[in-house]
Structures are given as structure tokens and as C-alpha cells.
Amino acid sequence: DQQVKQNSPSLSVQEGRISILNCDYTNSMFDYFLWYKKYPAEGPTFLISISSIKDKNEDGRFTVFLNKSAKHLSLHIVPSQPGDSAVYFCAAKGAGNNRKLIWGLGTSLAVNP
Amino acid sequence: DVKVTQSSRYLVKRTGEKVFLECVQDMDHENMFWYRQDPGLGLRLIYFSYDVKMKEKGDIPEGYSVSREKKERFSLILESASTNQTSMYLCASSLLRGGYNEQFFGPGTRLTVL
Numbered sequence: 001d002q003q004v005k006q007n008s009p010s011l012s013v014q015e016g017r018i019s020i021l022n023c024d025y026t027n028s029m030f031d032y033f034l035w036y037k038k039y040p041a042e043g044p045t046f047l048i049s050i051s052s053i054k055d056k057n058e059d060g061r062f063t064v065f066l067n068k069s070a071k072h073l074s075l076h077i078v079p080s081q082p083g084d085s086a087v088y089f090c091a092a093k094g095a096g097n098n099r100k101l102i103w104g105l106g107t108s109l110a111v112n113p
Numbered sequence: 114d115v116k117v118t119q120s121s122r123y124l125v126k127r128t129g130e131k132v133f134l135e136c137v138q139d140m141d142h143e144n145m146f147w148y149r150q151d152p153g154l155g156l157r158l159i160y161f162s163y164d165v166k167m168k169e170k171g172d173i174p175e176g177y178s179v180s181r182e183k184k185e186r187f188s189l190i191l192e193s194a195s196t197n198q199t200s201m202y203l204c205a206s207s208l209l210r211g212g213y214n215e216q217f218f219g220p221g222t223r224l225t226v227l
Binding site: 009031032034036041042043044045046049051089093095096097099100101103104105106 | 204207217
């Protein structure tokens, strides 16, 4: 049973517009959420994270919003650029000294020029 | 900068061969992980290790084993490769500090089993 769900396998947006990638989770004990970006034939690279005690974290064009009551987080990319075209994975960490991350299946983002 | 390296970017093996995938990290991280990535299935954890000679099964350990003799090196072993083990294999490492652990990934090994 998937504890971290990315319900949209793919998303297509125009260059310059906002990209919104969504992630839902079921376990209220997760204490950190992370977003990774992955290009084909490369390893995932860390993008941005958020602690469960916060509701927003921003880093340049990337903002992550966390809605704990809805068990939902979203990644906003503004403005979207063609180089943002990649697969985005949402991951969650269990509370305390949990070493593993629980991963969503990913959303493939295509930013069209 | 954390660096995680994997021994091969591309590998082609025959069914029944024993396959070794090596991963090395240079940041003294205690935790190391092996994942496989397949289209539509995301990242699935095969094994992880939180210390030298310590290992724990992930979600899909069948057909795989691991070895961690030194802190910086984590090996994934396919005892007898099969075609359903054709995949992208990703190694990662992390350091747990203050309850937070970001995983750093290597470039991946694309394994094809014929």
C-alpha cells in the first residue's frame, strides 16, 4: 500500500508558466518531506525539503507547500523553464531516527518552449 | 560536495552470471542504499546498510545480496542474473543528523541481462 502518492504520472506546461506537482501521503508520523528531480540516465538530485512543522519553504523558483490536515504537499516551479523537464519524486521520512525514505512513483514534467 | 560513484554506467550480462555493482561515497556517511528504478514503479529499495557489516532488507531483496566491508563502499550482488533484473540501479548515501537525512545519489548503472 503506497504511503506516498503522486497521482499524476505526467504534466505538461508552457515555458514561463507555473508548474504545480502534487503529492499525498497517508502516514501522519512523517516528519520531513523531500523533492528530487531526475533526468534520464542520471541519479536523482535533491531539490528542496520541508519539515512537518512548517507549511512553506522557498528556494529561488521552487516553493514547497505543506498542508498537514489534508496530508498533501505541492511543489511550485515559477517560472517554468525547458531545463525543468524531468521526473520529480516526492519522498517522506518517518519520525525520529528513521533512515529510510518512502518514495512516490514520480511525475514526469514536460516544459514546452 | 558529496560524491557518490558507481563502478559502471552501463553493463550487459548474460542470464545466470554473477554480477557485482559497486558504490563508493566520499563523505563518511553512515547510511548507504541500493535502489532499482523501473518505468512506472518509481524507486524501490533493495537493501540498505547503516554501518559496516550491517544490512537490512528493503522492499524487494529477492535475488540480491549486499556487502559492506568498509564504510565508504557498498556492493550489490546479483547471485544469478535473470532478465527481470534488467533495470537502472541507483546507489545513495546519507547522514542522519537532527532527525533529517537527505540522500545523495550516484549516477546510476543501467544493467541489461540477456
